[in-house]
Amino acid sequence: MLLRGTQVVEDADGVQHTTTRPVSALCRCHRSATKPWCDGTHKLLPDKLRP
Amino acid sequence: MDLPRARGAFGADLFTAMRAGDPTLLDPSAKPEHDEDAAIALWALYELHYRGFDDVDARLEWDADLLRARGALEADLETRLRSRYESPDLPDVASTDFATAFFAFVEEHDGASLAAHVQTRADQAQVLELLRLRSVYHLKETDPTAWVVPRLPARAQASLVELMYDEYGTGDPRRLHAQLFADGLAACGLSADYGAYVDEAPLEVLEQNNAMSLFGLHRRLRGAALGHLAAFEASSSLPSRRLVQGLQRLEMPAAMSRYYAEHVEADAVHEQLAVRTMCGSLVEEQPRLLDDVYFGAFSCLDLEDRLARRLLATWGVAA
Numbered sequence: 001m002l003l004r005g006t007q008v009v010e011d012a013d014g015v016q017h018t019t020t021r022p023v024s025a026l027c028r029c030h031r032s033a034t035k036p037w038c039d040g041t042h043k044l045l046p047d048k049l050r051p
Numbered sequence: 052m053d054l055p056r057a058r059g060a061f062g063a064d065l066f067t068a069m070r071a072g073d074p075t076l077l078d079p080s081a082k083p084e085h086d087e088d089a090a091i092a093l094w095a096l097y098e099l100h101y102r103g104f105d106d107v108d109a110r111l112e113w114d115a116d117l118l119r120a121r122g123a124l125e126a127d128l129e130t131r132l133r134s135r136y137e138s139p140d141l142p143d144v145a146s147t148d149f150a151t152a153f154f155a156f157v158e159e160h161d162g163a164s165l166a167a168h169v170q171t172r173a174d175q176a177q178v179l180e181l182l183r184l185r186s187v188y189h190l191k192e193t194d195p196t197a198w199v200v201p202r203l204p205a206r207a208q209a210s211l212v213e214l215m216y217d218e219y220g221t222g223d224p225r226r227l228h229a230q231l232f233a234d235g236l237a238a239c240g241l242s243a244d245y246g247a248y249v250d251e252a253p254l255e256v257l258e259q260n261n262a263m264s265l266f267g268l269h270r271r272l273r274g275a276a277l278g279h280l281a282a283f284e285a286s287s288s289l290p291s292r293r294l295v296q297g298l299q300r301l302e303m304p305a306a307m308s309r310y311y312a313e314h315v316e317a318d319a320v321h322e323q324l325a326v327r328t329m330c331g332s333l334v335e336e337q338p339r340l341l342d343d344v345y346f347g348a349f350s351c352l353d354l355e356d357r358l359a360r361r362l363l364a365t366w367g368v369a370a
Contacts, residue, residue, distance in 0.1 A: 022213060023214075039288060040288030040319045041289075
């Protein structure tokens with residue numbers, strides 16, 4: 001999922017993360033090392049675990 | 052930057068004529084001695100359109116004799132790139148999701164990995180060699196694709212510029228990707244001067260750079276330019292993370308890790324933009340370009356695979 005402009009994302013622990021780039025990709029596979037942002041980890045997952 | 056070292060008689064004559072400011076000295080029937088002679092000649096002719104050379108008159112950028120020489124070298128390069136490419140079973144744009152098919156194509160054509168070697172086994176000398184070779188492109192990162200902007204329909208154009216805005220630092224010159232790489236080079240004790248290491252570049256690096264300029268400078272090849280960019284972005288995020296880990300393993304300067312760390316997250320965004328919005332809208336509006344999008348993507352992945360296999364062989368490592 002892509003976010004444009006300045007947005008604030010609240011994670012499961014209630015911590016708020018502000019976007020730092022013009023477009024940001026949100027992690028949807030829940031396995032990114034840079035959550036809440038996507039780091040491409042979904043590509044390493046078997047098909048059924050990919051969002 | 053001065054002209055690079057010629058690698059054959061063709062390039063030597065060409066560079067002499069360029070330095071003299073007199074391309075009429077060129078023999079129009081002269082042919083390159085071999086691929087490397089051709090590749091450095093073409094790289095130098097393209098460079099006239101980027102930063103140019105201190106020892107060449109800037110007016111030669113649009114000299115008809117040089118453009119004729121460039122055209123012949125480009126035709127050879129395009130023929131060679133196309134001869135390596137086999138069209139996939141192209142998905143019907145109307146019925147198949149372009150992005151799904153494109154991402155699968157990139158995964159299927161994932162070749163030898165320099166990042167995996169750097170992550171776990173490379174020594175510092177190998178990493179420094181890789182950084183010097185990467186500098187030929189990374190110090191002009193995204194510049195070849197900038198030529199494509201005025202040649203696109205609105206949706207692809209907006210998407211490409213959105214991606215480029217990030218590549219060019221979102222208005223902050225210190226965040227420009229080329230600048231981040233320059234900072235990393237300097238921290239590693241290497242020259243951050245544009246083009247400093249082109250004389251070291253093997254054929255595969257010159258072909259990578261020439262292919263991007265070829266695709267970028269010809270409106271006819273705009274599909275290949277965007278396909279190349281999309282494949283580049285879609286094969287960058289995970290390898291960048293491996294490179295960060297390798298640089299940290301070797302305790303190399305943090306400034307260089309920062310460049311690759313930036314690309315883990317940036318390219319996870321850029322691949323979505325490039326594949327879905329940019330290429331996706333282009334092939335929807337101009338379906339005839341679909342095969343060229345894949346041609347560009349294939350060329351990107353294949354050229355990287357060739358470079359990786361070359362370097363790994365030089366280093367005595369199995370691909």
